Amino acid sequence: MPKLGMEPIRKDALVKATIVEIGRVGSLDVTVSQIAKRAGMSSALAHHYFGSKEEMFLAAMRHVMTLYGAEVRGALGVAEGPEGRVRAILRASFSAGNFRRDVVGAWLNFWVLAQSVPEAKRLLAVYQGRLRSNLVSALRPLAGARAEGIADSLGAMIDGLYLREVLKSGPPDGAAAVALALRHLEAELARGAV
Amino acid sequence: MPKLGMEPIRKDALVKATIVEIGRVGSLDVTVSQIAKRAGMSSALAHHYFGSKEEMFLAAMRHVMTLYGAEVRGALGVAEGPEGRVRAILRASFSAGNFRRDVVGAWLNFWVLAQSVPEAKRLLAVYQGRLRSNLVSALRPLAGARAEGIADSLGAMIDGLYLREVLKSGPPDGAAAVALALRHLEAELARGAV
DNA sequence: TTTTGTTGATTGACGAGTCAATAAACTTCG
């Protein structure tokens, strides 16, 4: 029953299964067989399409980053005014799609992966760079020269909130996270206005 | 040459070696042999004293948390005034002893461990609880009812700064991290005063 | 001789990656 053009479908299924499994197990110690099984195929096929487990991990990482990036871009598109743009970034960061147990767990593990796999480190650096430049450009009209510093602290807080989410029990509360980050922002801006 | 009373010495050496190795490799995929070798003994001896690799990890985790706790307590002891207490916590968090490559790397990996090992999760929860209550009690006189919220955002920022440190290159800059966190604090407090 | 320290060798399991084989779909060209 070999239908043609399976490659993208299989790859997509594997990428998604990788994220789910990493999130479920809570570490990168997932076997290719586990992932393949969840994606509905044999481990040999997974190797056939990705060549190695590491490539699968990297593809999964690119996937979550792509989704995140798309969401941010979408939110920025309809945001109005500088403060609206910052809010948009925050809301996208903690949206229901990104701020999910398995996805957050995957993020954490990608961070670990970045310690030993240069390509993973590079990808994470790209994410950080984009986040930072988005924040800075939105903050510039609001905070002038202080935009960089505020972007750094906001960025650290976003990452910290992600990190803490993995320890929490119960469903993720994106709204609360946004509220916390927003409060920080308002405080910084208020001080700047003084 | 079996000298008596080796147990605590060996255990201590293993715990320290565990931290170094996890930091060096950047993941929990360190073999007991690697750790034992760095600690100057055979892997069999490591098993003899700890029983399992997991126990070794947990002991290492307790160790970094104990050191951190001691440093915070020490700093709090000599701190003056509420704001001094907050500053003390921050300075201890990013001190040269705690804010080290290998230690930060170990923290990150303990966070991952907490995903799958309940005892690790419990330990991390203890750490978070202590940090939070220290911050809240220091902030109470400064911020009243807003103490909790500020403690949460400060805590998230501290964790975020740790997280980001693992991606940086070059030696850790604890002072810069403290400065960032302090700026956030001042902003929050300034707003409260308005 | 019992307890404590110590290790080389071994076991047993597990898992990434490879291979050979099978089959369906597509292409070519007489």
Place this chain on the structure above:
DNA sequence: CGAAGTTTATTGACTCGTCAATCAACAAAA
């Protein structure tokens, strides 16, 4: 059109390495 050949899909079985954990044995102190 249709046979021969090619590419794509797919997997069960296998190899090969690694590693946590155990064991048997030895040494020295008590």
